[in-house]
Amino acid sequence: MRIPIIAGNWKMNMTIKEGIEFIGKIKPSVKGTDVEVLICAPYVMLKDLVEAAKGSNVKIGAENMHYEEKGAFTGEISPLMLKEIDVDYVILGHSERRQYYNETDETVNKKLVKALEFKISPIVCVGETLDQREGDLTKDVCKVQIEGAFNNINQDDVEKIVIAYEPIWAIGTGKTATSEEANEVIMYIRNVIKGLYDEETSEKVRIQYGGSVKPSNVEEIMNESDIDGALVGGASLKADSFVELVNF
């Protein structure tokens, strides 16, 4: 049984005050849900959000981290620091980090190893650009990204990892992959995991879809056979909308 996970990725939005208020608002409304509820937010507010979410089923995650525990990396945040403030999750390899901050499959892999070592649950993002989709390269791109990220990851750790399939052309554009299209790629990604490990392992790993998910399309997406959740940007910024997503 794969427990669905609905996650917000706030990106570089929200102030600390707004973030704390948001958590206070959603807590009572998501209490009864069977899905895992997660908010990923900027570093500066994580400690406050962890505090605000205490005693509830709302989990808190970071949007990135460095792969070293400590050292001369000005401006970076380490897994040790995230663990110290009880962060549950970390997003790794988001397409915006790959596009603007030189994130590569190799650095995603190093970060994945460290997240597992520090017992921070990782969400590994993969997905193709519009050009790649139009060139029929979607599956190839996802395969390379998954194989790169999972390099030397032990079979026992695989079920602790969440994968997010986020086609780049669907992020923040209002264009969603149809739920069938998303499911097809996600089934393919599961098959890549099966090839790297075995079927039992591949059936345990949770794979989310991300890209213009909103209250009006979340149910259809979540009804697909292999989609185990959503990673949501824009529609996660308003408490009402996020609650609707969780209670799809």
Ligand SMILES: O=C(CO)COP(=O)(O)O
């Ligand atoms: O990048 C995303 C989540 O990580 C998706 O963003 P949108 O939901 O705004 O398209």
